[in-house]
Amino acid sequence: MTRSSRLPRLLSALAAAALSFAVVSSGLFSPGPLAAAAPLQTAHSAATPDGLVSVEVSPSDGGAVEQSSITSFGITLTNGTDDDLPAGSLSLAVTTARITGTAALDTWLDTSGADAATTPTGTTVVRTIDIPELIAGQQYVVSGLDFTPPALGFDDADAWGSYGVSAGYTAGDTAAGGRTALVWRSQGQPTAASVALVAPLTVPISYGGLLDADELTELTEDDGALTTQLDAYFGEQIALGIDPRIIASIRALGTRAPQGAVAWLARLEAAPNETFALQYGDAEPAVQAEAGLGQLMAPTSFDFALDVADFPAVQPTDTPTPTDTPTTDPDGVQPSPQTVPSPATATDGASPTATPSDGSTPTPSPSETPAQPVPTVPTMAELLEWSYTLPSIVWAGGAVSDADLSVFTASGGAVAMIDSDNTSTSGQTLRASATAGTTPTLLVDHGLADSLSAAASATTDSAFQNAIADVNARAAAIGTEGSTGGTVVAVLPRAVDAALPALGDTVNALRSLPATSRTPLASTLTEPPTAVTLGAMAPNDDRVSDVRVLLDDERLVTEFSSVLNDPELLTGRERATLLSSLAAGWLPTAEGWGAAVTAQQERTDTVLASVRVTDSSRINMVGGEVSLPFAVRNDLPYPVTVVMQASPSNGRLSISGSVTQEIAADSRATVLVPVQAQIGNGDATLRLQLFSTGGQAIGEQSFVGVNVRADWEGIGAIVLALLVALLFVSGVIRMVLSRRAKRRALAASAGVAPDDDERADGEPPVESSPGRRETNG
Incomplete structure (x- = not known):
């Protein structure tokens, strides 16, 4: 009996039972930021173009349908518009023919440009459900829709593989719908698609170039991003691309590294997974090549993060240092050192230095100088060293060209792992092992990567089940394409900015997906490659x-x-x-x-801007030669050595040479610049520029105005000299007059006429009478 002939007999019974499974929940529509991006959630609204009416249909067990299984569907209708919707109905339909190949599956799942509410051609409606009125912002959840394989239309005559499911909703003039897929596992099913899983082990993209202790503590807590990833991947057949930043960050902290981070690193080292190195910081390699680099960038130094106090001193190997050199005997033979008994072991009262009874000269034993522990920090190579199990793989996530591959190879990359959308295909899924030109290449299946990302980042159970069903259906579609075999590479989400809430559930689900057969990545690298041509994706x-x-x-x-x-x-x-x-x-x-x-x-x-000349007010310069002070600020945590050069805007100032000065870390210093004023007064501007000792300009130029008063010094000196001369002459005159006055006073008191040279001007000389004798008394 065919599927189309037996299904009509089931419809009436199924429709009668449908309403008993309806559960209504209402509230404002606030989907999680990642859940809304699930690839199978499609919707449109004809009546309210500014809003969104969505229908999400999610099968249980990843959409896997077996002969003795029960498949349950959950359907979520959301009225994201501002208008109430009248009562309507929802029809669930299943395709009657298998979907072969991923191109056909993509066409089925893509409802853009088509009326998703219309029952697609080639499907049979398996249930119709009445939907009550939906007010604005309300969600209506239909759960418990259980189906046996016959109820879905499957029997042993149906081919193994993917079958489409459509959920169409109509309410008045509004129509919306969603689609998903099932995988029918009939007896004698063909071999499942061979899939090699790859997962990045990195930190959220908001973190910086090196992780500090607080960040590592947070990341390696029980619910931290790194712990969540390692818990999900540990021991699974998943190749891990490790961000070397994580390893270097933990080791660079030395004894300050959080114990949780140290334990996490030890656990990673013990993981049996295949491993390879990502670019440091998981930097995107293709965009570096497209920006003109001839080689991919790599870390240059971690000295900025290393403190010798965080690393225990290393005891060097002791080297014996002889204190006495044994003498050579006359025959030129150097005697071997003799054992000298210690005072505690000397017998018969003999001194330790006593001459042996045979008369030979004793040779002291060599003494060892204890070596002191030497502080040391790890080198960059030691911080980054890791025992990766796979060859160097350059994982590029965006557009890649042949020129980019040349840069990857020049950087030491043995294999380039790129998105399959970089290649133009004939409709069939390309297997992973390929060559682009002469470069060995791994192609990452774009559709599987999107579906796995949606599953791991899902915030609701319906979104998770929807995404896992997509993964399963894609794997089944790949397995039924009729290709010559080979492995496809599927990757888990890369470098998101939050912990993935459903990462562990996604990895668990991958273990039991019937359409996939897991294989190591190393085996994929040895498969015969297919020649591919790049260029389907254009760089941004x-x-x-x-x-x-x-x-x-x-x-x-x-x-x-x-x-x-x-x-x-x-x-x-x-x-x-x-x-x-x-x-x-x-x-x-x-x-x-x-x-x-x-x-x-x-x-x-x-x-x-961390080393700069600080702002300076206008300077009044008085004199012919002075040293003008300028402040230089160093905001770096390291000392710097700067050379300050100053140049005037005109000839009023003259500056010869530059000034070199060291400035301590996180401090400010004053640099004195010798300046000489030329003839003339006026305004001038000094242009200040800092340089390194090697002549490299540092920071921006600074300009300072100077009021030049070059002749004030000369005028002041003349005025001062005149004042000094005037004071000197005045002092001499006063002294002469004072002495004359004293002599006249003495002469007057003695009755003696003053000498001619002591008389006042115009006073006649005094003549003495002849023969007159002055006597006393």
């Missing part, structure tokens, strides 16, 4: 332009770093943060990428 020109800007900023930081004695303290940090800013997780979101670029530019600008 805006993103490539942004990366070129970030690379230019990094070059500026490299030039700026010459102000340090150890430039790698800056360049190492800059490179690490730049790589984390290029994380592949930014590929799906233009808004998030723009924010990442802006944040990286702001970090770079902060570094470039």
Whole structure:
């Protein structure tokens, strides 16, 4: 009996029982940000173009239908419009023919441009359900819709593989619908699709270039992102692409590393999974090549994060150092050292240094100088070292060209793993093992990657079941394409910005999917490759332009770093943060990428402005030669050495040479610049520029106005000299007059006429009478 002939007899009974399974739940529609992106959730509204009426249909058990199984459906209708919807109905239909190949499956699941509520051609309605009135914002959940395989129309005559399911909803003028797929497992089913699973082991994309202790504590807690990933992947047949940033971050903390992070790293080391290294920070490699780099970027130094106090001192190997050199006997034979008894073991009262009875000269035994423990920090190679089990795989998530592959190879990549959408296919799924030109390549199945991402990030059970059913149906469609065999590569979500709520459930579900057969990635690499041509995906020109800007900023930081004695303290940090800013997780979101670029530019600008001449007010310069003070600020946590050069705007000032000065970490210092004034007064402007000792300009130029009063010093000196001379002459005159006055006073008191030279001007001389004798008394 065919499926189409027996189904009508079932419809009446099934329709009568349908309403007993309806459960209504209402409330405002607030889907999770990731759940709304599930690929099988499709809807449209003809009556309310500004709103959304959605229908989500989710089969149990990943859509797997077996002869003795019961398949349950959950259907969620959401009135996301601002209008109430009248009572309506929903029809559930199943295709009568198998869907062969992923291209046909994609066509079935894509309801855009078609009326999803219309029962598709080639399907049979298996149940019709009455739906009550839906008010604005209400959800209506239909659960417990159980079907036996015959009720869905399956029997042994039906071919194994994928079958489509349609749920069409109509209410007045509004129509919407959703689709999913089932996998019928008949007896004697063909071999399932061979799938190699790959998962990235990385941190959310919001983290920086090196993780600190608090971040590692959070990430390795019981519900942390890293713990969630390792719990899900440990021991599974899943190849792990490990972000080296995680390993380096834990080791760089030394004794300060959180115990949870140390235990997590030890557990990762013990994992039996296949492993390979991602780019540091899971940086997207293709966009680096497209931005013009000849080789992919890698970390340059972790010195900025290392503290010798965090690492125990290492005891060096002791080397015996002889204190006395044994003498050589006359025959040229060097005697062997003799054993010298210690005082505690000496017998018969003999001294330890006593001459042996044979008369030979004793030779002291060599003494050892205890070696002191040597503080040491790990090298960059030691921080990044890991025993990966797979060859170097460059995992590119976006558009990849042949030129990009050349850069991957030049960077040491043995295999390029790229999205299958980079290739133009004839409609059949390409197997993973391929060559693009001469480069060994692994093709990641694009559809499986999207479905697995939707499953792992699902926030509701219906969204999870919907996505797992998609994974199962795609694997079955691949297995029925009639290709020559080979493995497909499916990848789990890469570099999201939150813990994946259903990651563990997704991995658990993959163990039991009937349409998949798991295989190691190493085996896939040995399969005969298929030649492919790249070019189906075009690079994002805006993103490539942004990366070129970030690379230019990094070059500026490299030039700026010459102000340090150890430039790698800056360049190492800059490179690490730049790589984390290029994380592949930014590929799906233009808004998030723009924010990442802006944040990286702001970090770079902060570094470039960290050493600068602070603002200075206008200076009044009085004198011919002075040292003008200028303040220089160093916001870096490291000391810097700067050379200040000043140049005047006109000839009123003259400056010879520059001034070199070291400025301590996170401090401010005053630099004194010798300046000489030339003839003439007026205004001048000094242009100040800092340089490294190697001559590299540091920071922006600074301009300071100077009021020059060059002749005040000369005038002041003349005035001062005249004052001194005047005071001297005045003092001499006063002294002479004072002495004359004293002599006249003495002469007057003695009755003696003053000498001629002591008389006052115009006073006649006094003549003495001849023969007159003056006597006393």
